[in-house]
Amino acid sequence: MQTLLTSAQMRQADEFTIKNKPIASIDLMEKAARSFVQSFLRDEFDANQRIAIFCGKGNNGGDGLAIAHLLLNNGCENVKVYVINFSDKQSDDFAINLQRLDESRCKKINVSTVDDLKNMKADVIIDAILGSGLNKPLAGDYEKLAAFINEQNKKVYAVDVPTGFPSEGIIPAEYNGIKAYKTICFQRPKINFFFPESALATQEYEVVDIDLNEDFIQQQDADFYLVEETDVRELLKSRKLFSHKGTYGHALIVAGNADTMGAALLSSLACLHTGAGLTTACIPKSGLTALNSLLPEVMALPRDEYTRIENPAKFKAIAIGPGLGVSPESEKLLESLLATNKPLVIDADGLNCLADNQTLLSKVPKSSILTPHMKEFDRIFGEHEHWWDRVQTAKVQAQALQIVIILKNQFTFVCLPDGKVYINPTGNPAMAQGGMGDILTGVVVSFLAQGYSSAESAILATFIHGRAGDMLADDNAVVTASEVAKNMPKALKAFQ
Numbered sequence: 163m164q165t166l167l168t169s170a171q172m173r174q175a176d177e178f179t180i181k182n183k184p185i186a187s188i189d190l191m192e193k194a195a196r197s198f199v200q201s202f203l204r205d206e207f208d209a210n211q212r213i214a215i216f217c218g219k220g221n222n223g224g225d226g227l228a229i230a231h232l233l234l235n236n237g238c239e240n241v242k243v244y245v246i247n248f249s250d251k252q253s254d255d256f257a258i259n260l261q262r263l264d265e266s267r268c269k270k271i272n273v274s275t276v277d278d279l280k281n282m283k284a285d286v287i288i289d290a291i292l293g294s295g296l297n298k299p300l301a302g303d304y305e306k307l308a309a310f311i312n313e314q315n316k317k318v319y320a321v322d323v324p325t326g327f328p329s330e331g332i333i334p335a336e337y338n339g340i341k342a343y344k345t346i347c348f349q350r351p352k353i354n355f356f357f358p359e360s361a362l363a364t365q366e367y368e369v370v371d372i373d374l375n376e377d378f379i380q381q382q383d384a385d386f387y388l389v390e391e392t393d394v395r396e397l398l399k400s401r402k403l404f405s406h407k408g409t410y411g412h413a414l415i416v417a418g419n420a421d422t423m424g425a426a427l428l429s430s431l432a433c434l435h436t437g438a439g440l441t442t443a444c445i446p447k448s449g450l451t452a453l454n455s456l457l458p459e460v461m462a463l464p465r466d467e468y469t470r471i472e473n474p475a476k477f478k479a480i481a482i483g484p485g486l487g488v489s490p491e492s493e494k495l496l497e498s499l500l501a502t503n504k505p506l507v508i509d510a511d512g513l514n515c516l517a518d519n520q521t522l523l524s525k526v527p528k529s530s531i532l533t534p535h536m537k538e539f540d541r542i543f544g545e546h547e548h549w550w551d552r553v554q555t556a557k558v559q560a561q562a563l564q565i566v567i568i569l570k571n572q573f574t575f576v577c578l579p580d581g582k583v584y585i586n587p588t589g590n591p592a593m594a595q596g597g598m599g600d601i602l603t604g605v606v607v608s609f610l611a612q613g614y615s616s617a618e619s620a621i622l623a624t625f626i627h628g629r630a631g632d633m634l635a636d637d638n639a640v641v642t643a644s645e646v647a648k649n650m651p652k653a654l655k656a657f658q
Contacts, residue, residue: 163387163388163389163390163393163584164350164387164388164389164390165350165379165381165382166351166353166384166386166387166388167350167353167379167384168329168330169294169295169329169330169352171382171384172294172348172349175349175374175375175378175379175382176190176374178375178378179374182375182378183373183375187254187255188255188258188259190372191221191224191225191228191255191259192228193372193373194225194228194322194348194370194372195225195228195231195232196232197348197370197371197372198225198321198346198348198370199229199232199233199236201346201368201370202229202288202319202346205319206286206319208285209237209239210240211238211240211285211286212240212242212283212284212285212286213240213242213284213285213286214242214244214282214284214286214287214288215227215229215230215241215242215243215244215288215290216244216246216273216288216289216290216311217230217243217244217245217246217256217291218246218249218290218291218293218325219246219247219249219251219252219253219256220251220252220253220292221255221293222290222291222292222293222294222321222322223245223246223252223253223256223290223291224255224256224258224259225290225293225321225322226243226288226321227243227259227260227263227290228262229290229321230243230263230268231259231262231263231266234267241268241269242269242270243263243269243271244271244273244279245260245270245271245272246273246291247273247274248274248302248303248304248307273307275303276303276306276307276310282314284314284316285316285317286317286318286319287311287314287316287318287319288321289311289318289319289320289321289324289325289340289342291304291307291325292304292325292326293321293322293323293325294322294323294329294352295329296325296326296327296328296329297328297331299326299334299336299337299338299339300325300326300339304325304326305326305338308325308326308338308339308340309338311340312340312341317343317344318340318341318342318343319342319343319344319345319346320340320342320344320345320346320364321346322345322347322348323345323347323352324339324340324341324342324345324363324364325339325340326339326340326363327339327340327352327354327360327363327364329352329353330352330353330354331354331550332548332550332551333354333357333359333360333363333548333549333550335359337359337362337363340363341362341364342363342365343364343365344364344365344366344367344368345363345364345366345367345368346368346370347367347368347369347370348370348372348374349369349371349372349374349379350369350379351367351369351388352367353386354550355367356386356573356575356585357550357553357573358549358571358572359548359549385557385581385583386583386584387582387583387585388584388585389576389584389585389587389621389624389625391657393625394621394622394625394626394657397618397621398622398654398657398658399612400658401437406439407439407440408440410437410438410439410611410612411438411439411440411478411479411610411611411612411613412438412439412440412442412476412477412479412611413433413438413440413441413442413477413478413481413607413608413610413611414442414443414444414463414471414474414479414480414481415429415430415433415443415444415480415481415482415603415607416465416471416480416483416486416495416499417429417430417443417444417445417484417485417486417600418443418445418446418449418484418486419446419485419486419487420446420448420449422486422487423445423449423452423485424485424597424600425484425485425486425510425600426443426445426453426484426485427443427449427452427453427456427457428597428600428643428644428647429443429481429484429600429601429603429604429607430443430453430457430460430604431456431457431601431604431644431647431648432600432603432604432605432608432627432646432647432650433481433605433607433611434457434460434604434608435647435648435651436604436605436609436623436626436650436654437608437612437651437654438479438607438608438611438612439612440461440611441460441461441608442460442461442463442477443457443460443461443462443463444462444463444464444465445462445465446464446466447464447465447466450462450464465495470495471495471498471499474499474502474504475502475504478611478612478613479505479507479607479608479610480499480504480506480507481506481507481508481509481603481604481606481607482495482496482499482506482508482509482512483508483509483510483511483515483603484509484510484599484600485510485511485600486510486512488511488514488518492512492515493515493518493522496508496512496515496516496522497522497525500522500526500527501525502527503527504527505527505528505529505530505531506526506527506530506531507530507531507533507603507606507607507610508526508530508531508532508533509532509533509599509600509602510599510600510603513534513538513542514538514541516542517538517542520542523542523563524563526563526565528563528565528579529564529565529566529579529615529616530565530566530616531565531566531567531568531606531616531619531620532565532566532568533568533570533599533602533606534567534568534569534570535570535571535599536552536570536571539552539556539567540552543559549571552569553569553575553577553583556569556575556577556583557577557581557583559577560579560581561579561581563579564579565579565616566578566579566617566620568606568623568624570599570602572589572591573585573586573587573589574586574624576617576620576624578617579617584620584621586621586624586625586628587625587628588624588625588627588628588629588631588632589627589628589632590628590631590632590635590641592631592634592635592638592639592640593628593631593635593641593646595640595642595643596643597642597643597644598627598646600643601627601643601644601646601647602627605623605626605627605650606619606620606623607619608623609622609623626650626653626654626657627646627650629656630646630647630649630652630653631646631649633649633652633653633656634646634649
């Protein structure tokens, strides 16, 4: 797991590296600038295009000055630096790089007001104005400068973080910072890059290594962690000789209604293709023909409005909710499963039943897994204006209830009972279709049936579900839920 740090912790990592490597801070800045330039030139190598670099007078601006010098040395002839003189303060490393720039052939313009930029012409803009650590919206001259840069409608590359964008914490709905095409950040992505509101500030980001002390970073006390392929490889267990269907558990999926059998079929399909030894779908009798026709490997437990699950202990894992419908009967069925005190996977209408009857929430067994999207989450835990607050609530509730909450989004947040949040980086917009949540539920319950813990099941399911979709998106503009389910065996095989 890659430890994600706050801006304050990243400054500590800088200081630790400088002290213990040892390396002078100006040389670390040079290394960061070199890494930025290598990435930038892979995208934008054109010796004739005009590059405008906006530099504040702190260390972010110092990075920008070093970047200007390196671009000139790499054959970019039309580089112009705009030094933003909105403050008298300047960092020592900025001053050193400014002197170096003055001794070079780089063109430099001092900017005291936005009016000084009326004759600016550029094809590409590099934002090195303020950097990380900002905890309030831009105001005054900085707000005017950001508006001016945005109005140019040019590609903007941000150095480490777009000016005006908070590295962590609430992202204002009325974001007034610089809107970057791409952010090239140092050593770690900013925590807020994984929140949906970050799309206002940067279309994409790339992390470049600047040789900060990784041991120090990984040892920091953090709330957020980024799941990596190596983590998935370590967690996944290979299927052994002499194993059999009983080795990989029996999953029960309570799902579907007369009008929504598709959800039950999709969840069952995903459970099957993720490797559960046995899969049983508890569905209405009206769905038996569809189940037997499409998924002959899945057993059926017919359900009517009076059904209770007899002997639930015989199932290694149970999921409830996809397409179930919200009704008194569904609520009673959920309540009966909660009473077994066996960890459940609760999704869709199972979550809606919890929202309608909040007294059931306290009865959710420990180590259960809830898989809400934004609206389902807010129905249960209250409305949230910002994703940061929503994730904070998920952290608190996962701890209080001792459950796992999978809060679904482009980057899904897996909130564990210990207060840690694991961010899943896989998945893509091609998967933005109905049924993907049903697939995820089937994948989660399949891993749970195979003997993985609730935390492991949530982390593995979100990562491999997204990877299965990524593999399909390499050749397809749109990916359907059933295709993702059927691609799960290939995605699993890629980690063996």
